[in-house]
Amino acid sequence: xxxxxxxxxxxxxxxxxxCLKCMPKLFIxxxxxxxxxxxxxxxxxxxGYFGVRNPDMNKCNKCRIENCEDCFxxxxxxxxxxxxxxxxxxxxxxxxxxxxxxxxxxxxxx
Amino acid sequence: PRRTAAxxxxxxxxxxxxxxxxxxARLRVDCSDLGLTALPANLSVFTSYLDLSMNSLAPLTAxxxxxFRFLEELRLAGNGLTHIPExxxxxxGGLKVLMLQNNQLQRVPCEALQNLRNLQSFRLDANHxxxxxxxxxxxxxxxxxxxxxDNALTxxxxxxxxxxxxxxxxxxxxxxxxxxxDHAFANLSSLVVLHLHNNKIxxxxxxxxxxxxxxxTLDLNYNSLLDFPFAIKALTNLxxxxxxxxxxxxxxxxxxxxxxxxxxxxxxxxPIKFVGKSAFQHLPELRMLSLNRASEITEFPDLxxxxxxxxxxxxxxxxxxxxxxxxxHLTKLQVLDLSYNxxxxxxxxxxxxxxxxxxxxxxxxxEVRAGTFQGLMELRSLDLSWNRVRSVxxxxxxxxxxxxxxxxxxxxxxSLPTAGLGGLTHLKLSGNGDLRELMSAEDFPKLRVxxxxxxxxxxxxxxxxxxxxxxxxxxxxxxxxxxxxxxDIAHVLNRPExxxxxxxxxxxxxxxxxxxxxxQCSPAPGPFRPCHHL
Amino acid sequence: KALIKxxxxxxxxxxxxxxxxGVFAGVRGQAEGRLMQSHPLSLCNTSExxxxxxxxxxxxxxxxxxxxxxxxxxxxxxxxxxxxxGAKAVIFDVTDDAGAAVExxxxxxASGDYLLVVLVQAKDAEVLMGLVNRxxxxxxxxxxxxxxxxxxxxx
Numbered sequence: 144x145x146x147x148x149x150x151x152x153x154x155x156x157x158x159x160x161x162c163l164k165c166m167p168k169l170f171i172x173x174x175x176x177x178x179x180x181x182x183x184x185x186x187x188x189x190x191g192y193f194g195v196r197n198p199d200m201n202k203c204n205k206c207r208i209e210n211c212e213d214c215f216x217x218x219x220x221x222x223x224x225x226x227x228x229x230x231x232x233x234x235x236x237x238x239x240x241x242x243x244x245x246x247x248x249x250x251x252x253x
Numbered sequence: 254p255r256r257t258a259a260x261x262x263x264x265x266x267x268x269x270x271x272x273x274x275x276x277x278a279r280l281r282v283d284c285s286d287l288g289l290t291a292l293p294a295n296l297s298v299f300t301s302y303l304d305l306s307m308n309s310l311a312p313l314t315a316x317x318x319x320x321f322r323f324l325e326e327l328r329l330a331g332n333g334l335t336h337i338p339e340x341x342x343x344x345x346g347g348l349k350v351l352m353l354q355n356n357q358l359q360r361v362p363c364e365a366l367q368n369l370r371n372l373q374s375f376r377l378d379a380n381h382x383x384x385x386x387x388x389x390x391x392x393x394x395x396x397x398x399x400x401x402x403d404n405a406l407t408x409x410x411x412x413x414x415x416x417x418x419x420x421x422x423x424x425x426x427x428x429x430x431x432x433x434x435d436h437a438f439a440n441l442s443s444l445v446v447l448h449l450h451n452n453k454i455x456x457x458x459x460x461x462x463x464x465x466x467x468x469x470t471l472d473l474n475y476n477s478l479l480d481f482p483f484a485i486k487a488l489t490n491l492x493x494x495x496x497x498x499x500x501x502x503x504x505x506x507x508x509x510x511x512x513x514x515x516x517x518x519x520x521x522x523x524p525i526k527f528v529g530k531s532a533f534q535h536l537p538e539l540r541m542l543s544l545n546r547a548s549e550i551t552e553f554p555d556l557x558x559x560x561x562x563x564x565x566x567x568x569x570x571x572x573x574x575x576x577x578x579x580x581x582h583l584t585k586l587q588v589l590d591l592s593y594n595x596x597x598x599x600x601x602x603x604x605x606x607x608x609x610x611x612x613x614x615x616x617x618x619x620e621v622r623a624g625t626f627q628g629l630m631e632l633r634s635l636d637l638s639w640n641r642v643r644s645v646x647x648x649x650x651x652x653x654x655x656x657x658x659x660x661x662x663x664x665x666x667x668s669l670p671t672a673g674l675g676g677l678t679h680l681k682l683s684g685n686g687d688l689r690e691l692m693s694a695e696d697f698p699k700l701r702v703x704x705x706x707x708x709x710x711x712x713x714x715x716x717x718x719x720x721x722x723x724x725x726x727x728x729x730x731x732x733x734x735x736x737x738x739x740x741d742i743a744h745v746l747n748r749p750e751x752x753x754x755x756x757x758x759x760x761x762x763x764x765x766x767x768x769x770x771x772x773q774c775s776p777a778p779g780p781f782r783p784c785h786h787l
Numbered sequence: 788k789a790l791i792k793x794x795x796x797x798x799x800x801x802x803x804x805x806x807x808x809g810v811f812a813g814v815r816g817q818a819e820g821r822l823m824q825s826h827p828l829s830l831c832n833t834s835e836x837x838x839x840x841x842x843x844x845x846x847x848x849x850x851x852x853x854x855x856x857x858x859x860x861x862x863x864x865x866x867x868x869x870x871x872x873g874a875k876a877v878i879f880d881v882t883d884d885a886g887a888a889v890e891x892x893x894x895x896x897a898s899g900d901y902l903l904v905v906l907v908q909a910k911d912a913e914v915l916m917g918l919v920n921r922x923x924x925x926x927x928x929x930x931x932x933x934x935x936x937x938x939x940x941x942x
Contacts (some may be wrong), residue, residue, distance in 0.1 A: 155854060159919065168355045214444055216422065
């Protein structure tokens, strides 16, 4: 069995868990691949995840906002799925009352 | 090293060792982590996405990217850049995303930003930025998302931020900011999310949040605040407020009257002693309220107008009584934890129709009356341990169809009515020295975990005699299991050992009569606490 | 003790079960599901490892304490979180962290939680983690091993 080689930027590597601790400033992403889940280190989190910086660990968290492809934080979407419109960090099939599309964008403004 | 990969390219090749993908008529180029020291040659002018992260690029020069008019996303994270000269991004009028995080910048490269009129997301996190001079963000009229966390700012760059009226999300977390002055974010009328956690903020101007009329999320965790953040009164659209892990000692009366939309307030890990009785009034969207160790609370809070609470925790305070109208405002409550108080008398919880879990342990409750928990159709867990309960009225637990966990340990019971307790899986009665009655197993068909005052009370549940015979037949299968396991492991770990068919063993196990559904009853009867005399 | 029957799915269509052994840390019982690794850091409430749809059993490889992996939650809370996310049971490989067994037993006993937690180590753990490392899908069935009594010998 060849232990999983940890990605560059890993400070503490484990044969079974992948990376346990990344170099400063990098984010750890807990990557699920079928039954395995290993830690990998990234400069920025992949699409669909947002980075949360903390003194002891920077971590990629899954973006869970409905109809959202990419997030700034747990409750703010930066990119809605195709055909949906962004308003105050959420995604809507059409702009809420009192708001309309900004020309040439998919964003609702008052 | 990554081979040059290029999918469906029509507009110029892919730089050596980079990974390219067609994006309609444009090109997405990933040259990250290749040890590059300069922009790769042979970059297509139709490049819309360029990732140069985690290389060792020499400082950019003016006009270095001027020909890439279609560039929308440029990633330069992790390149050790110390400064970015004026004109470095000239020609990139269409740029929407610029990532400069994890470099060595000491200040915001203002001169390089002047013509980025379409920039929406700008990452400057994890640098060493200690200032952002006035006018710095002047050209960024479309900026929506700004990351300045994990830098060396000692104050909010008020004047620089004043130009970002379209900004919607910003983090200034993990800096060294000590004070937020009045009107710090006055022009940020579109800001929805503001993170200020992990700074050194010890004081807030009374009007420091004025102007943030769109703000919905404010994170002040892990700072040094001594006083309640009164400045939040300006945040009329606030939904999530967290200021846990600070040094705040009290929550004043009418603390959140300016924030009727609050859904979540987190303030644990503060030395809060006093909480105004009216502090949590008129918060119709609040789902959860948690107060721990607020030792000066002597009265249950007035929750008028706060009608959506699902979880209420007030522990380690000095509540001695509960209002009879407690459940009037709490019709949606699911979890109630009032442990570690000095409550003696319980009101009726019947109007808390949705309640599933009640923790009242470590109080001074004397009795459980018939009407106290009547009709709680959703109640699953009731913890009354460590009280002074002497009596439980006969039908106190009569109609609690989902009750599965009941803990009455460490009280003063001498008897327990079992009506309504047929669904229990966990029953704890230890620590009731006068409770010597025998419980019948038929009354508790679903029991799995049981703690009784005396071992003999467990005999009815662990079938002392029958199991003695049962063990003789199992003796042999135990040895076979041991050898079976070694054979299996050897087989999997490629160490030669004699094989063994498991099917025979399984059949042998199946034939044995299943012992009684195993109830874990303590204290377990044994040789010195026999069941025989029963 | 716990009997752990592991049936690799891809090895052979019928996949003869491998029989391993573990120890229940708290209550004993039965459970069955797909073997799924959980990185120790994924069982922190800040992490957002999503709820799995399939019926699964989590396995967590605990690192040696000297490696000072950030401990966001206690082992009991990690087990609770795994079950909350859908795990039918949680297997902890304590080969490199013997103290974990004591911590888990005491915490489970005190909490009275009905959580199926099994501790494995050495050869048994090596087999399970080997499957994980090779990303070999397998179903795991946990049962109570019926043991001979240990009556004290007295004259």
